[in-house]
Amino acid sequence: MEVRRHNAGFCAPHFLKLCRDQVERAIAHHDMLHPGERVLVAVSGGKDSLALWDLLVDLGYQADGLYLGLGIGEYSDESGDHARAFAQGRGLRLIEVDLREQYGYDIPTGARAARRVPCSACGLSKRHLFDAAAVEGGYDAVATGHNLDDEAAVLFGNVLRWHTEYIGRQQPVLPERDGFPRKVKPLVRLSERETAAYCVLKGIDYQVEECPMAAGNRHLGYKEALNLIEERSPGTKAAFYSEFIDKVADRFAVDTAAEQGALGACASCGAPTTGEVCAFCKLVERAGGHGADQPVSLTAKPASRR
Amino acid sequence: MLVTLRNPRREIEVAGPLRVLDLLARLDVPRESVLVIRNGTLVPGDALLADADAVEVRPVISGGMA
Numbered sequence: 001m002e003v004r005r006h007n008a009g010f011c012a013p014h015f016l017k018l019c020r021d022q023v024e025r026a027i028a029h030h031d032m033l034h035p036g037e038r039v040l041v042a043v044s045g046g047k048d049s050l051a052l053w054d055l056l057v058d059l060g061y062q063a064d065g066l067y068l069g070l071g072i073g074e075y076s077d078e079s080g081d082h083a084r085a086f087a088q089g090r091g092l093r094l095i096e097v098d099l100r101e102q103y104g105y106d107i108p109t110g111a112r113a114a115r116r117v118p119c120s121a122c123g124l125s126k127r128h129l130f131d132a133a134a135v136e137g138g139y140d141a142v143a144t145g146h147n148l149d150d151e152a153a154v155l156f157g158n159v160l161r162w163h164t165e166y167i168g169r170q171q172p173v174l175p176e177r178d179g180f181p182r183k184v185k186p187l188v189r190l191s192e193r194e195t196a197a198y199c200v201l202k203g204i205d206y207q208v209e210e211c212p213m214a215a216g217n218r219h220l221g222y223k224e225a226l227n228l229i230e231e232r233s234p235g236t237k238a239a240f241y242s243e244f245i246d247k248v249a250d251r252f253a254v255d256t257a258a259e260q261g262a263l264g265a266c267a268s269c270g271a272p273t274t275g276e277v278c279a280f281c282k283l284v285e286r287a288g289g290h291g292a293d294q295p296v297s298l299t300a301k302p303a304s305r306r
Numbered sequence: 307m308l309v310t311l312r313n314p315r316r317e318i319e320v321a322g323p324l325r326v327l328d329l330l331a332r333l334d335v336p337r338e339s340v341l342v343i344r345n346g347t348l349v350p351g352d353a354l355l356a357d358a359d360a361v362e363v364r365p366v367i368s369g370g371m372a
Binding site: 001002004009046047048150191192193196200201209211215217219220223224227230231 | 312313336337338339340341343348350351364365366367368
């Protein structure tokens with residue numbers, strides 16, 4: 001496996017060790033997790049979340065998975081199958097929450113009803129439910145599979161438009177605060193080409209097909225632009241992101257704090273929010289759903305299978 | 307060789323032998339955005355692909371913002 005930013009090629013065992021070392025280093029450097037902690041992994045069935053789950057278990061963390069049934073047709077059916085097969089094959093606990101069954105909406109209909117783009121409705125649903133499930137289940141942290149490419153692309157987009165309030169909060173770890181659980185991104189030192197290669201080499205069968213609702217979004221365009229730069233100048237993505245974290249991010253903390261405002265409890269579900277009712281409860285209401293005021297069911301029956 | 311592409315999934319025939327990087331150039335695919343897999347095994351950019359090989363060019367870019 002060639003890793004051009006390290007100007008090196010690795011045999012399979014050494015590449016897998018590189019991935020493990022990079023995750024261990026990210027966790028230690030950013031003080032993300034501590035030995036023995038209980039971690040809730042946001043599992044989509046894709047390469048990043050399954051690689052993350054595999055690596056966290058390998059590193060000795062008590063890591064359970066949470067899979068959300070998003071109701072995006074065949075794509076969701078297949079991604080759920082991949083998540084279940086991974087968990088069953090390793091004897092890991094996978095919690096499943098199905099949006100349609102438990103909240104009466106899915107991403108395509110919810111996005112239309114709330115007049116949001118699908119990625120926005122999806123991200124909002126995921127953030128709320130992962131946070132709520134982690135608090136409900138007493139987990140020490142939520143771990144997400146955001147990789148180096150994800151973080152570099154988000155940073156690139158925010159810099160192009162100088163969204164300073166967003167730039168300041170783009171951190172690999174967000175500490176627990178005001179009812180939000182700690183959130184960590186242990187894959188920030190691995191590119192998505194590396195997480196995909198990790199899965200292939202480990203025999204992890206992940207969902208390769210892309211979400212049909214994400215096609216053509218702005219985030220993908222930023223990734224493609226960065227990959228063209230990376231092609232000519234290997235290491236640029238890693239330097240762009242890591243130097244930002246080490247040298248720049250703190251300078252925007254004031255902008256982020258000014259934008260965040262004071263947090264109260266949602267009048268409907270009790271989740272932390274800056275408004276009277278949180279964005280998730282509003283989304284569920286506009287989508288004609290139900291149950292947003294109920295705790296997340298961590299013993300939910302598995303989402304419908306094919 | 308039979309080359310499988312994704313998103314959407316499709317198959318094309320490409321004449322071999324051909325080096326991996328030459329195949330990607332012919333397909334106009336940046337090497338940072340894919341893995342090349344031959345018979346279930348990752349292959350590096352300088353590997354020579356034979357006419358009889360079955361090859362998958364697997365994209366690695368995920369799109370969601372969440």
